[in-house]
Amino acid sequence: MKLGVFSVLFSQKSLEETLDYIQAKGLEAIEIGTGGYPGKAHCDPDLLLSNEQKLNEFRQLIDAKGIEISALSVHGNTLHPQKEIAQEFHDDLIKTIDLAHKLEVPVVNTFSGCPGDHEGAKYPNWPVAPWPNEYQEILKWQWEEKVIPYWKEVGQYAADRNVKIGLELHGGFSVHTPATLLRLRDAVGEVIGANLDPSHMWWQGIDPLEAIKILGKHNAIHHFHAKDTTIDQNNVNRFGLTDMQSYSNMLDRAWQFRTVGFGHDIKTWADIISTLRLVGYDYVISIEHEDGLMSIDEGFTKAVSNLHQVLLKEPLGDMWWV
Structure with a gap:
């Protein structure tokens, strides 16, 4: 495994400054925002x-620093x-897939999106209850008319370019659990998989270890x-897990994001890393920092320190004791 970071938290730095900074922290990979909600501070697909020269300069800068691009991320609806x-959002996604193909980056991360409740809707509708029955009708319409048809087309576009789609299982979007991810994967194909973030599992009441096992059995x-x-x-x-208060209202919120090791102990993170390897995931662990109690540098540094303790970096050898 390699330790990386989602570079959007360093948008105030240049790409070269960011690469130097994370390299000094012992990181080997970077996930770069290319549009949508993450923005394009470090990488403009357009x-x-x-411009072939700019593309080559971008590639050479990354290579010179000895850093791997684990994914291009273009989260949006x-x-x-x-x-x-x-x-x-669609245009940003397609351009990002094209860029990933040119750069030989294997994964593009995004959200599944969430439609409205009918063709004339103005805003997304995220059904989270099976009754009253209208919610089931909305959910059926969304998946059959919007979610599956869209991702069949875009999934094929990505697969044709040897790019995988990593969907983040995030509340507010149609794919937000292991079951909804596998439902879409069954309909679209293996190009669809998870950009699995345990923080979104915990607040939904899902054990990340079990989520890893469920998805890992499908190589998803x-x-x-x-x-x-x-x-x-x-x-x-008081508020339930679907707490609608602002993330900034940390004292009163039902849950909040923390940096690695400040929500769950190191043993829990060691179990997460071990379970990832158990199901065959030996790719990048990409730090995402959204901790409202820590500065960017402090939160990131503590995550790096904690993950270095549990990361499994050496390749597996033979079981000499068997």
């Missing part, structure tokens, strides 16, 4: 796809019911985010 919004983990979550049971009792 520029690189239209390509199924947004407002067509102009969906189109912008394409990428992995290292981010933690802490649950405040007193606030859960």
